[in-house]
Amino acid sequence: MKAYKELSESELLALREELNKEYEEAKAKGLKLDMSRGKPSMSQLDMERDFLGVIDADSDVNTEGGVDCRNYGLLDGIPEVKKLMADMLGVSDDMIIVFGNSSLNIMYDTIARAMIFGVIDGTPWCRLDKVKFLCPAPGYDRHFAITEQFGIEMVTIPMGEEGPDMDLVEKYVNGDPAVKGIWCVPKYSNPQGYTYSDETVRRFAALKPAAADFRIFWDNAYAIHDLYEEGGDELLEILSECEKAGNPDMVYEFGSTSKVTFPGSGISALASSKANLDSIRKTMTIQTIGPDKLNQLRHVRYFKDIEGMKSHMMKHASIMRPKFEAILKVLDRELGDAGIGSWTRPRGGYFISFESMAGCAKEIVKKCKEAGVVLTGAGATYPYKADPNDSNIRLAPTFPSEEELSVATDLFVLCVKLTSVEKLLQNKQE
Amino acid sequence: MKAYKELSESELLALREELNKEYEEAKAKGLKLDMSRGKPSMSQLDMERDFLGVIDADSDVNTEGGVDCRNYGLLDGIPEVKKLMADMLGVSDDMIIVFGNSSLNIMYDTIARAMIFGVIDGTPWCRLDKVKFLCPAPGYDRHFAITEQFGIEMVTIPMGEEGPDMDLVEKYVNGDPAVKGIWCVPKYSNPQGYTYSDETVRRFAALKPAAADFRIFWDNAYAIHDLYEEGGDELLEILSECEKAGNPDMVYEFGSTSKVTFPGSGISALASSKANLDSIRKTMTIQTIGPDKLNQLRHVRYFKDIEGMKSHMMKHASIMRPKFEAILKVLDRELGDAGIGSWTRPRGGYFISFESMAGCAKEIVKKCKEAGVVLTGAGATYPYKADPNDSNIRLAPTFPSEEELSVATDLFVLCVKLTSVEKLLQNKQE
Numbered sequence: 001m002k003a004y005k006e007l008s009e010s011e012l013l014a015l016r017e018e019l020n021k022e023y024e025e026a027k028a029k030g031l032k033l034d035m036s037r038g039k040p041s042m043s044q045l046d047m048e049r050d051f052l053g054v055i056d057a058d059s060d061v062n063t064e065g066g067v068d069c070r071n072y073g074l075l076d077g078i079p080e081v082k083k084l085m086a087d088m089l090g091v092s093d094d095m096i097i098v099f100g101n102s103s104l105n106i107m108y109d110t111i112a113r114a115m116i117f118g119v120i121d122g123t124p125w126c127r128l129d130k131v132k133f134l135c136p137a138p139g140y141d142r143h144f145a146i147t148e149q150f151g152i153e154m155v156t157i158p159m160g161e162e163g164p165d166m167d168l169v170e171k172y173v174n175g176d177p178a179v180k181g182i183w184c185v186p187k188y189s190n191p192q193g194y195t196y197s198d199e200t201v202r203r204f205a206a207l208k209p210a211a212a213d214f215r216i217f218w219d220n221a222y223a224i225h226d227l228y229e230e231g232g233d234e235l236l237e238i239l240s241e242c243e244k245a246g247n248p249d250m251v252y253e254f255g256s257t258s259k260v261t262f263p264g265s266g267i268s269a270l271a272s273s274k275a276n277l278d279s280i281r282k283t284m285t286i287q288t289i290g291p292d293k294l295n296q297l298r299h300v301r302y303f304k305d306i307e308g309m310k311s312h313m314m315k316h317a318s319i320m321r322p323k324f325e326a327i328l329k330v331l332d333r334e335l336g337d338a339g340i341g342s343w344t345r346p347r348g349g350y351f352i353s354f355e356s357m358a359g360c361a362k363e364i365v366k367k368c369k370e371a372g373v374v375l376t377g378a379g380a381t382y383p384y385k386a387d388p389n390d391s392n393i394r395l396a397p398t399f400p401s402e403e404e405l406s407v408a409t410d411l412f413v414l415c416v417k418l419t420s421v422e423k424l425l426q427n428k429q430e
Numbered sequence: 431m432k433a434y435k436e437l438s439e440s441e442l443l444a445l446r447e448e449l450n451k452e453y454e455e456a457k458a459k460g461l462k463l464d465m466s467r468g469k470p471s472m473s474q475l476d477m478e479r480d481f482l483g484v485i486d487a488d489s490d491v492n493t494e495g496g497v498d499c500r501n502y503g504l505l506d507g508i509p510e511v512k513k514l515m516a517d518m519l520g521v522s523d524d525m526i527i528v529f530g531n532s533s534l535n536i537m538y539d540t541i542a543r544a545m546i547f548g549v550i551d552g553t554p555w556c557r558l559d560k561v562k563f564l565c566p567a568p569g570y571d572r573h574f575a576i577t578e579q580f581g582i583e584m585v586t587i588p589m590g591e592e593g594p595d596m597d598l599v600e601k602y603v604n605g606d607p608a609v610k611g612i613w614c615v616p617k618y619s620n621p622q623g624y625t626y627s628d629e630t631v632r633r634f635a636a637l638k639p640a641a642a643d644f645r646i647f648w649d650n651a652y653a654i655h656d657l658y659e660e661g662g663d664e665l666l667e668i669l670s671e672c673e674k675a676g677n678p679d680m681v682y683e684f685g686s687t688s689k690v691t692f693p694g695s696g697i698s699a700l701a702s703s704k705a706n707l708d709s710i711r712k713t714m715t716i717q718t719i720g721p722d723k724l725n726q727l728r729h730v731r732y733f734k735d736i737e738g739m740k741s742h743m744m745k746h747a748s749i750m751r752p753k754f755e756a757i758l759k760v761l762d763r764e765l766g767d768a769g770i771g772s773w774t775r776p777r778g779g780y781f782i783s784f785e786s787m788a789g790c791a792k793e794i795v796k797k798c799k800e801a802g803v804v805l806t807g808a809g810a811t812y813p814y815k816a817d818p819n820d821s822n823i824r825l826a827p828t829f830p831s832e833e834e835l836s837v838a839t840d841l842f843v844l845c846v847k848l849t850s851v852e853k854l855l856q857n858k859q860e
Contacts (some may be wrong), residue, residue, distance in 0.1 A: 053485075
């Protein structure tokens with residue numbers, strides 16, 4: 001196959017006609033498929049049905065320490081679940097608060113708390129003229145939605161295979177006291193699936209923030225979400241690196257079992273220093289009587305320990321891996337030599353990131369939608385939904401069945417080709 | 431029995447000696463009992479063990495409309511649970527958002543939201559010089575803890591058998607634009623067990639607030655928590671009264687199943703007007719992917735409908751009622767003619783409220799504690815933990831067994847007598 005850029009105008013016109021015909025045929029099929037969100041598939045959910053019955057009418061509902069999980073008490077989590085979540089994040093039990101079913105909710109509340117009360121003894125952010133967050137991008141749309149809602153100014157930081165551009169991160173964090181935070185998905189990043197290198201993590205730990213209340217929002221959403229038994233990415237544990245570097249309070253780390261057990265029926269955790277956790281417990285004890293301990297207990301009873309959880313994740317992987325590979329195979333075959341896009345090959349997480357030619361992403365997503373395949377909105381992976389190159393598209397392979405996925409990917413590839421040809425023709429005519 | 435006030439100094443001295451002896455004997459028993467919080471007892475929790483197994487590995491996990499409750503989706507609750515919570519609060523389904531396991535958490539977040547974003551189009555409260563809340567007292571300590579944490583000035587409003595002093599409420603709400611809210615537990619109030627009269631509810635509905643963003647925080651925590659099959663208190667439904675009175679957006683109503691199923695593993699709901707709910711959904715969709723739908727499903731499958739829930743509440747009542755009656759019997763017998771205290775006789779809820787002689791509550795609670803019986807801290811039922819008369823004590827009969835309760839009440843009565851005698855002697859000597 002020739003690279004599209006080398007095609008003459010007449011070749012492009014012929015190709016466009018051919019692709020347009022294919023596209024009209026695809027539209028006529030009346031597809032209705034969704035590749036927009038990182039949702040586990042039915043087969044993943046069915047595979048763990050036993051979780052639902054792990055606590056029943058005859059179960060012992062006490063913690064190992066004898067606390068009745070049905071009643072009030074244990075604000076920050078039952079000890080054995082602290083241990084489980086600590087092991088998941090690679091930290092010690094006393095650095096964990098267990099929360100409810102949504103780590104996003106912890107992140108939101110952590111920022112809300114900083115807005116109203118400040119971070120530890122800092123000025124409440126709502127009293128400041130300007131608060132800025134660094135946003136490595138492409139990144140997670142829901143992170144950006146939170147900072148946008150709070151009126152926090154978002155500064156885009158380019159993402160690379162080793163993580164965010166650390167020269168820029170250092171410049172902003174160490175130089176600008178209005179910079180109060182940075183959003184990170186450090187392992188199998190959303191959407192690229194990149195894992196921060198040890199060097200990147202060490203440079204994070206060694207930051208010298210201009211603001212004492214600067215915090216790294218370390219969303220370790222895919223901590224144990226490998227697609228392969230062997231050769232999964234390894235992420236350096238940041239809390240101990242920060243401790244070593246004299247920045248013990250600089251990180252809020254988040255994790256959850258939303259994609260381990262069930263989305264919306266999992267448990268979440270915050271890992272941080274004692275000073276940070278103590279400060280949070282002080283407001284938390286006013287906010288709630290504590291999260292659902294019976295659901296915490298379900299998790300311990302079902303997994304027993306981190307080894308149980310990890311081997312469970314391999315069952316997820318066995319369902320997800322073929323889907324990732326199927327997409328990659330089609331992309332390689334159909335677009336490998338065309339020079340009209342590039343894509344990532346993650347070894348874990350929930351997404352593949354696709355880079356189209358500049359100025360094509362919106363149109364590709366639109367064309368897919370018109371033919372019945374919903375992708376994540378183009379631009380969603382950037383702050384303010386504004387992708388400066390209009391080139392990034394997030395592919396979420398997990399929810400559709402393998403068969404649906406194959407149909408959806410064929411359509412995606414077709415839309416990439418057609419849009420690219422239209423773009424190249426447009427460029428020639430300009 | 432003579433009223434204590436009519437006793438001579440020598441009679442009081444003799445009585446003190448006798449009571450002191452009894453108290454020393456009681457202390458020697460080394461009791462360890464807790465009447466401090468409104469916690470269901472083990473027998474209540476054991477009675478509903480079947481709830482735990484109502485969803486198991488073989489269950490259909492779809493809503494009636496076919497949504498898989500294990501996966502993401504349905505931000506504001508599954509329809510059949512909206513119906514259940516609507517029936518519990520006596521409103522229509524479309525006035526309900528279902529939340530997680532804690533109605534306290536909804537209240538906290540509702541105030542946090544008002545602080546940061548304002549109520550609908552109002553100025554964020556954090557930008558105002560002064561925000562005030564009216565606090566009918568004695569009231570619920572956790573309400574006051576929330577407003578205190580947010581730096582909201584609390585104005586105490588006296589509680590009577592028909593509800594808060596409405597002349598005062600009208601004066602403040604209609605006259606002072608800094609008054610943004612009022613805390614109410616309108617049915618079986620905490621701690622007195624009073625239910626607001628129809629007249630009180632109508633006067634609430636007819637308020638003409640000076641602040642457009644004034645809201646009534648209507649914590650209907652004991653909506654279906656009757657102690658008796660017949661003759662339970664009836665509360666007029668406030669949302670429709672407000673609608674009629676031209677104040678459709680004035681109320682946030684809260685409810686939960688924390689004391690219907692399990693504390694910490696129940697579900698909670700907010701009932702309000704469409705305008706209020708729409709505004710909340712706008713921030714909620716950024717804050718969370720939604721509450722645990724499997725736990726919502728457990729509630730529908732277990733209760734079927736509101737009738738099932740109400741008959742379940744009668745099982746709770748059959749366990750709780752004898753405890754309330756046991757306390758009342760001891761109080762009547764031991765203190766009925768002594769003129770050193772009065773108490774309420776609720777027909778529902780979780781508490782009995784005791785009024786000692788002025789200046790005695792702290793000392794009574796202290797004496798009880800020293801002899802091994804923990805009561806709610808004296809003062810806790812007032813804003814800033816400051817009971818102006820130092821006379822209110824909240825008794826929580828539910829958690830101890832009947833036998834423990836009898837021992838604890840005997841001690842309580844003894845401490846009331848001893849403290850009152852000491853007070854009367856002190857008054858005589860002044």
